[in-house]
Every structure is written in C-alpha cells, then in structure tokens.
Amino acid sequence: MRELVVGSRGSLLALAQTREVIEQLRSRVPNVRVRTEIIQTAADRDKHTALTEFGRTGVFVKEIEQALLVGKIDFAVHSAKDVPSEMDPKLCIAAYPARSNPADVLVSKVGPLLNAPTGARIGTSSIRRRAQLLALRADLTPVNVRGNLDTRLAKLQRGDCDAVVLAYAGLARLGLKDLVTEEFDPNTWLPAAGQGALAVQCRADDEIREIIAQIDDWTTRTCVTAERAFVRSLRSGCLAPVGVLATIVDGMLRLSGMVAAPDGSAVVRYSEFGDCDEPESVGIRLADRFWDSLAREFLPCRPDNYKGENDTVED
Numbered sequence: 001m002r003e004l005v006v007g008s009r010g011s012l013l014a015l016a017q018t019r020e021v022i023e024q025l026r027s028r029v030p031n032v033r034v035r036t037e038i039i040q041t042a043a044d045r046d047k048h049t050a051l052t053e054f055g056r057t058g059v060f061v062k063e064i065e066q067a068l069l070v071g072k073i074d075f076a077v078h079s080a081k082d083v084p085s086e087m088d089p090k091l092c093i094a095a096y097p098a099r100s101n102p103a104d105v106l107v108s109k110v111g112p113l114l115n116a117p118t119g120a121r122i123g124t125s126s127i128r129r130r131a132q133l134l135a136l137r138a139d140l141t142p143v144n145v146r147g148n149l150d151t152r153l154a155k156l157q158r159g160d161c162d163a164v165v166l167a168y169a170g171l172a173r174l175g176l177k178d179l180v181t182e183e184f185d186p187n188t189w190l191p192a193a194g195q196g197a198l199a200v201q202c203r204a205d206d207e208i209r210e211i212i213a214q215i216d217d218w219t220t221r222t223c224v225t226a227e228r229a230f231v232r233s234l235r236s237g238c239l240a241p242v243g244v245l246a247t248i249v250d251g252m253l254r255l256s257g258m259v260a261a262p263d264g265s266a267v268v269r270y271s272e273f274g275d276c277d278e279p280e281s282v283g284i285r286l287a288d289r290f291w292d293s294l295a296r297e298f299l300p301c302r303p304d305n306y307k308g309e310n311d312t313v314e315d
Contacts, residue, residue, distance in 0.1 A: 003033045003034070003035055003086075004032065004033065004034045004035070004075065004208060005034075005035050005036075005037050005072075005073045005075075006018055006022065006035070006037065006073060006074065006075050006076065006077060007036075007037050007039050007064045007067050007068065007073035007077075007218075008036055008037070008039070008064075008076070008077055008108065008293065009038070009039065009040070009041060009060065009071070010038040010039075010040060011148040011149070011150070011172050012147050012148065012150055012174060013101070013148060013150075013173060013174060014077070014079075014168045015036070015038075016173045016174055017077050017092070017173060017198055018036055018077040020173065020198070020308070021077045021095075021097060021198060022034045022036075023173045024097055024215040025211070025212070025215060027249065028214040028215060029211055029214065032211065037072070039063055039064050039067055039073075040063065040064060041060050041061065041063045041064065043255065046238055046295070053286075054195050058063070060078070060082040061076075061078050061082050061083055061084070064076045064078070064085070064201075064211060065088060065091060065201070068091060068201065068202065068203060069088065069090060069091070074202065074206070074208055075094070075200055075201060075202040075208060075212060076141040076200070076201045076202070077198060077199075077200055077201075078198070078200075078201060079195075079197075079198065080093075080096065080193075080196075080224055081167075081191075081192040081193060081194040081195045081197075082195030083102070083194070083199050083201070085193070085229075085231045086232060087201075089202060089204065090204055090205075091203060091204060092127040092201065092202065092203075092209065093199045093200065093201055094200050094201065094202045094208075094209045094212035094216070095199075095200040095213055095216040096197050096198065096199060096200070096216060096217055096220040096221045096224050097197075097198050097200070097216070097217055097220065098219075099196050099197040099219075099220040099224070100168070100169035100172055100173070100196040100197070101168045101169055101172065101196055102106075102167075102168075102169065102191045102195040102197070102245060103167075103168045103183050103184055103189075103191060103196075104129065104165055104166070104167060104169065104183075104184045104189055104191055105165070105166055105167070105168045105180045105181070105183045105184065106163050106166075106181045106182040106268050107153065107156060107163060107166055107171075107179045107181055108162065108164075108181040108182070109156070109162050109163060110162045111181065112182040113133075113136060113137060113140075113163075113182060114136075114137070116137070116162065116163065119139065119141055120140050120162045120163065121141045121160075121161040121162045121163075122142055122143065122161060122162065122163050122164070122165060123140065123142075123143045123144075123145030123155065123160065123163065123164040123255050124142060124143075124144075124145060124163070124164065124165045125144050125145055126165070127239065127240065128192060128240075128241045128242060128243050128260075128265075129165045130241070130262070131241035131258060131260035131261065131262055131264045132188075132189050132190070132241070132243065132258070132264065133165065133264065134263055134264025134265075135260060135264035135267045136188070136189075136264075137177060138265075139214035141163050142194060143161045145160065145161060145164060147278075149166060149170045149171070149174065149197060150174075153166075153176075153179070163181070167191070167195055168183060169195065169196040186245050186256065189243070190243025190244060190245050190256060190257070190258045191243060191244075191245055192242075192243065192244075193224070193227035193228050193230065193231045193242075193244050194224045194227055194228060195226050197223075199224075200212050200215070201291050212220055219248060222246070222248065222276050222279050223245075223246035223247065223248070223279070224246070225279040225280060225283070226246040226253060226274075226279035226280070226283040227244045227245065227246050227255070227284045228283070229279065229280040229282070229284055230244050230255065230257055230279075230283035230284075230286050231244065231283075232283075233283060233287030233288070234259070234287050234299055235299065235300070236259075236299055236300065239300050240259070240299050240300050241258075241259065241261070241262055241298060242257070242258065242259050243257065243258040244256065244257045244258070246275060246282075251276065252273050252275070252276065253273065253274050253275065253276045253278075253279060253282050254272075254273050255272045255273075255274070255282050255286050256269070256270075256272065257269065257270055257271070257272075257286050257287075257290065258288050259295035259298050259299065260298060261297075261298050262298065266294065266298070268290060268293050268294055268295040268298075270286060270289045270290065270293075271286070271287040272289070
C-alpha cells in the first residue's frame with residue numbers, strides 16, 4: 001500500500017488525536033503506513049483574537065480542508081466539533097471513531113462552580129460556555145481565554161483566571177483527567193455538537209475512504225449526525241450560544257438542545273426522540289421547535305419565512 005499522509009494541527013491535543021486514529025487504523029489494516037503533516041490554521045497563528053471575530057466558522061479546519069482538496073494530504077483528523085456543519089461536497093467524513101465523554105468540565109483554583117466566590121474569573125472563549133456559565137451564576141466574570149488546551153491551563157496556573165471551562169475529552173486524551181474539579185451535568189449544561197468525537201475527513205471520491213471507514217463507529221456517527229443537523233438547521237455554527245447532545249436510549253435516539261441569550265438571561269431547552277436510522281430528521285425537527293420559540297431571537301440568522309422586526313440576516 002502507498003504511504004498515506006494525514007493532516008493535523010500541531011497542538012499537543014491535535015497530535016494525540018491523530019495518533020489515536022493512526023493506531024486504530026493500524027489495528028484494522030496492519031500494513032497501512034501513515035505520515036503526519038502538520039498544518040497551521042489561521043486560529044492557530046493568531047491566539048489572541050476572539051474566535052467570534054474571525055468572521056467565519058471552521059477556523060480550525062479551513063487550511064486543512066484546502067490541503068485535502070489540492071491533494072497535499074490524503075486524510076485529516078479533526079475534533080468533530082470544529083468541522084462546520086456544511087462542508088465542501090468534494091469532501092466527506094469517512095469515519096467517526098468511538099466517541100469519548102462529551103461533557104464540559106471545570107478546572108478550578110476556587111472549587112466547583114456553585115462554590116466559587118462572587119466575581120471569580122472563569123476562562124472561556126466560547127459563546128455557548130459563557131451563556132451557560134452566566135445562566136447558572138450571573139455574579140461570575142467570564143474571561144476570554146484563547147489558545148490550545150495546554151496554553152489555557154498555563155494561563156490558569158499563572159493567574160489570568162480562577163478557573164477554566166474545558167472539554168473532558170481533551171484532558172483525557174492528554175492524560176490530564178486528574179485536573180478536573182467538576183464535570184457538568186448535561187441536564188443543566190450542554191456541550192457543542194460533536195464534542196468528544198473525532199472526525200476523519202477525506203476526499204469523497206478517494207479509494208482510501210473505504211479503508212478509513214473501517215474505524216467508523218455507528219453509535220457515534222448516528223449521534224453526531226443528529227447534532228450536526230440540528231446546528232446546521234439553526235444556522236448557528238460557533239457564533240451562537242447553542243448546545244446539543246444526542247444519546248441512544250432503549251433503541252431510540254434522544255436529542256437534547258439548548259439555545260441561550262448571550263448574557264445567560266434566558267435559556268430555552270427542548271428534547272426530541274426519533275428513529276436511530278433517521279438522525280438528520282431528528283435534528284431538523286428539534287431545530288424547528290427552537291425556531292418557533294423565544295430562542296430565535298438569540299440566533300444570528302433567521303429562517304427565510306421568519307418576519308421578525310429589525311432582522312439583520314447574516315450570510
């Protein structure tokens with residue numbers, strides 16, 4: 001077999017995720033040879049600008065996808081939550097390996113969230129995390145903390161903030177689970193679509209798609225597909241305070257969603273059950289419930305048939 005080239009960001013976490021996928025591929029296809037090509041994205045080069053100020057979604061995958069399209073690499077490993085819900089039709093997600101714990105967690109110098117002192121500085125660059133934080137504790141102070149996971153932990157240690165909100169999966173993949181102060185309950189705090197899952201992307205017409213598909217996990221694909229359909233139907237990307245989590249309960253797909261006011265002053269939650277074989281439709285149905293509620297006021301785009309006052313529709 002020819003040598004395959006995998007594209008990855010250069011952070012410790014991205015490289016750990018890429019090694020995880022390579023090991024799974026080798027276990028299924030023992031004679032596969034893989035070389036890693038590190039690709040810097042715009043968000044990696046600029047660690048100071050808030051993610052929302054980049055003006056587009058996919059800030060962690062754009063350059064890697066371009067490398068795929070021009071044939072510089074054969075496949076790419078992403079955090080599934082970083083992959084835009086709409087992508088170039090020449091590309092596909094060939095595999096979603098088995099998902100890690102999708103929860104958000106708190107790493108804190110001041111104890112669990114409900115015990116933190118008034119005014120405690122909680123680091124996050126996510127609009128979703130900020131909104132849920134303020135919904136639970138409006139007296140806390142969100143602090144914009146950008147950078148790779150290890151960079152954010154270093155900022156916590158040097159006193160830039162009193163605690164940081166992170167994904168459990170990232171800490172686990174770096175062997176840092178012991179740092180977790182508190183794991184947030186999804187009944188009160190929902191993760192981003194695809195959080196905890198990896199997405200292995202390749203060209204849709206490439207023969208290696210069948211090789212990569214050997215590490216695809218049906219449960220993960222079903223759940224992440226529903227979550228991505230929900231986000232796509234809300235047109236929210238990473239620019240709105242939206243959380244979602246799919247689980248399979250007694251053979252049925254359960255999808256729970258959340259849309260909040262950016263300042264946490266209002267939180268709208270709904271859940272939808274459906275057939276595991278129709279995850280896209282479950283995601284769309286759940287999104288429709290939010291469009292018919294107060295939540296539409298907190299989303300950056302409106303559906304074409306929404307006639308609210310003073311709307312500004314963003315492309």
